[in-house]
Amino acid sequence: MCGIVAAAAGSNIVPVLVEGLKKLEYRGYDSAGLAVVGATGIERVRSVGRVAELEAAAAGTSAPTGIAHTRWATHGVPCERNAHPHVSGGIAVVHNGIIENYESLRRELTDLGYEFTSDTDTETIAHLVEHLLRAEPDLFRAVQLACRRLVGAYAIAVIDQRQPGKVVVSREGSPLLLGLGDTGSYAASDASALLQVTRNMVYLENGDIAELTAAGVRIERRDGKPVERPVHVSELSAAAVELGQYRHYMQKEIFEQPEALANTLEIVGGAKSIQPGIFGAEAANLLHDVDQVLILACGTSAHSGMTARYWLEAIAGVSCTVEIASEYRYRTSVPDPRQLVVAISQSGETADTLAALRHAKSLGQHKTLAICNVPESAIVRESALRFITRAGPEIGVASTKAFTTQLAALFLLTLVMAKVRDRLSEAEEAAYIDQLRHLPVAVNKVLTLESEIEAWARRFADKHHALFLGRGRHYPIALEGALKLKEISYIHAEAYPAGELKHGPLALVDAQMPVISVAPNDELLEKLKSNLQEVRARGGELYVFADADAEIPSTEGVHMLRLPEHYGQLSPILHVIPLQLLSYHAALVKGTDVDKPRNLAKSVTVE
Numbered sequence: 001m002c003g004i005v006a007a008a009a010g011s012n013i014v015p016v017l018v019e020g021l022k023k024l025e026y027r028g029y030d031s032a033g034l035a036v037v038g039a040t041g042i043e044r045v046r047s048v049g050r051v052a053e054l055e056a057a058a059a060g061t062s063a064p065t066g067i068a069h070t071r072w073a074t075h076g077v078p079c080e081r082n083a084h085p086h087v088s089g090g091i092a093v094v095h096n097g098i099i100e101n102y103e104s105l106r107r108e109l110t111d112l113g114y115e116f117t118s119d120t121d122t123e124t125i126a127h128l129v130e131h132l133l134r135a136e137p138d139l140f141r142a143v144q145l146a147c148r149r150l151v152g153a154y155a156i157a158v159i160d161q162r163q164p165g166k167v168v169v170s171r172e173g174s175p176l177l178l179g180l181g182d183t184g185s186y187a188a189s190d191a192s193a194l195l196q197v198t199r200n201m202v203y204l205e206n207g208d209i210a211e212l213t214a215a216g217v218r219i220e221r222r223d224g225k226p227v228e229r230p231v232h233v234s235e236l237s238a239a240a241v242e243l244g245q246y247r248h249y250m251q252k253e254i255f256e257q258p259e260a261l262a263n264t265l266e267i268v269g270g271a272k273s274i275q276p277g278i279f280g281a282e283a284a285n286l287l288h289d290v291d292q293v294l295i296l297a298c299g300t301s302a303h304s305g306m307t308a309r310y311w312l313e314a315i316a317g318v319s320c321t322v323e324i325a326s327e328y329r330y331r332t333s334v335p336d337p338r339q340l341v342v343a344i345s346q347s348g349e350t351a352d353t354l355a356a357l358r359h360a361k362s363l364g365q366h367k368t369l370a371i372c373n374v375p376e377s378a379i380v381r382e383s384a385l386r387f388i389t390r391a392g393p394e395i396g397v398a399s400t401k402a403f404t405t406q407l408a409a410l411f412l413l414t415l416v417m418a419k420v421r422d423r424l425s426e427a428e429e430a431a432y433i434d435q436l437r438h439l440p441v442a443v444n445k446v447l448t449l450e451s452e453i454e455a456w457a458r459r460f461a462d463k464h465h466a467l468f469l470g471r472g473r474h475y476p477i478a479l480e481g482a483l484k485l486k487e488i489s490y491i492h493a494e495a496y497p498a499g500e501l502k503h504g505p506l507a508l509v510d511a512q513m514p515v516i517s518v519a520p521n522d523e524l525l526e527k528l529k530s531n532l533q534e535v536r537a538r539g540g541e542l543y544v545f546a547d548a549d550a551e552i553p554s555t556e557g558v559h560m561l562r563l564p565e566h567y568g569q570l571s572p573i574l575h576v577i578p579l580q581l582l583s584y585h586a587a588l589v590k591g592t593d594v595d596k597p598r599n600l601a602k603s604v605t606v607e
């Protein structure tokens with residue numbers, strides 16, 4: 001998703017802007033640009049493609065004040081004309097988000113004589129500020145007035161050639177934070193962009209407008225009231241985002257899973273029992289009368305929720321619904337104040353998940369829990385309870401370690417809910433905790449299968465379609481495997497609960513169709529084996545991920561890999577790993593851009 005970096009300092013800030021944009025590349029983008037207040041006015045450089053190209057194009061540019069942007073197209077195709085910053089007269093603007101009333105503003109500004117040179121909604125902001133500056137020469141006030149006219153979600157940064165040394169920023173719905181350096185003030189959509197200059201961050205609230213100068217920052221509300229925001233010292237590790245020995249971030253993140261899980265589960269320590277307090281001081285109070293769980297999430301995070309549903313109902317005996325956030329937020333639902341609303345998100349900024357959480361709260365559902373990888377994110381800040389997965393920064397667009405750490409967190413939630421509801425004996429709890437503790441080691445063993453999976457992936461070079469099958473708690477794992485394969489290798493993949501095969505998808509099966517099956521030795525294995533026979537009988541080529549105990553013979557047309565350990569209820573956490581590796585290696589074979597698949601963004605902060 002789009003990224004913003006802005007700086008006002010005592011010396012040339014172009015290297016800071018470019019370095020900041022590089023750190024935001026992981027969010028996904030198709031073009032980039034920057035503008036500075038130079039000796040002759042606004043100097044703007046834009047390019048389609050990578051930040052490295054922008055860096056080369058901006059080699060001769062130098063100034064102490066500037067704004068920069070990576071764009072992920074929403075209004076208008078990716079091209080230089082649509083890339084930010086957009087200028088009007090002496091001002092330049094970068095913008096994340098969507099201005100919903102841009103068409104009426106565009107008509108109004110066109111009637112006033114402004115000429116539009118792009119297809120973007122952002123350009124309306126540039127012209128609007130320019131227009132307002134004619135009556136109100138102070139940039140800060142003009143931006144404040146402009147923001148009162150904007151409808152939608154946005155984060156913006158604005159410079160004016162008549163007011164060098166100053167950047168004005170504002171946010172409503174899209175993330176934006178300030179960085180307070182020794183010799184300058186900065187803003188960015190994500191803390192990682194500013195670690196190069198400071199760890200002192202100020203998180204802006206919706207409706208805040210801030211002025212940045214080399215001397216410091218001041219913040220007001222949109223209605224003109226001055227406001228103070230606390231300074232947080234970021235604990236993000238700059239090293240955590242380096243690629244190191246790996247070819248891609250996705251590969252690095254797949255292999256980081258043992259550590260990510262160990263870090264996430266550290267909270268359990270050496271205990272034999274888990275306390276509700278791991279979800280926040282208020283948890284015991286808030287969870288004691290919960291009668292249902294509603295999980296809200298998107299994409300991979302929704303798949304972790306779907307897996308947890310099997311756990312919550314089977315182990316904790318609490319009924320659970322999982323809803324795609326973008327559906328729930330617009331649906332008329334029946335609120336239940338005793339329902340626990342769980343928002344799951346890696347980034348904590350996903351627009352639909354955040355809006356769904358707010359919608360639930362607006363219906364009077366105040367028992368809210370965020371399961372999230374970014375402690376300072378909006379979803380965490382707006383939830384009553386929280387569990388921070390400690391996966392570390394996830395850079396690859398395809399989510400991997402965030403997913404398995406979410407599963408670990410959701411399993412902890414299951415145990416806590418089971419205890420609160422008197423459904424778990426001490427011995428059972430201790431046994432589950434032992435299994436959790438062993439998880440990083442078990443994941444490490446699964447990772448040793450990489451070379452065999454790589455060999456399988458070569459057989460996908462000429463494939464255009466694939467089918468994933470699973471049953472029970474492994475059906476969401478099949479869904480996740482299909483999502484991974486389609487998003488990074490562009491092979492069309494679908495997942496079905498294996499029992500559904502003969503109700504439709506079996507018609508697709510022929511010798512060209514690889515069928516990938518998640519087949520641990522659980523209570524549904526015998527049923528699954530019959531489904532696999534149905535595939536073989538139609539000539540389909542089977543790729544089966546079984547486990548040590550699963551009795552499935554490897555015959556012609558049936559490729560079999562056995563995960564080293566059978567892992568009972570927690571087996572989904574192990575079984576997703578070979579599917580991640582399969583899609584990673586299939587993408588390598590296909591030659592796609594693994595970490596930045598086409599059309600996708602890491603953090604989806606617009607609807």
Ligand code: F6R
Nearest residue numbers: 299300301345346347350398399
């Ligand atoms: C797929 C993927 C996406 C995200 C989804 C939600 O690999 O990464 O489907 O899971 O966009 O993002 P978060 O978890 O940040 O809310």
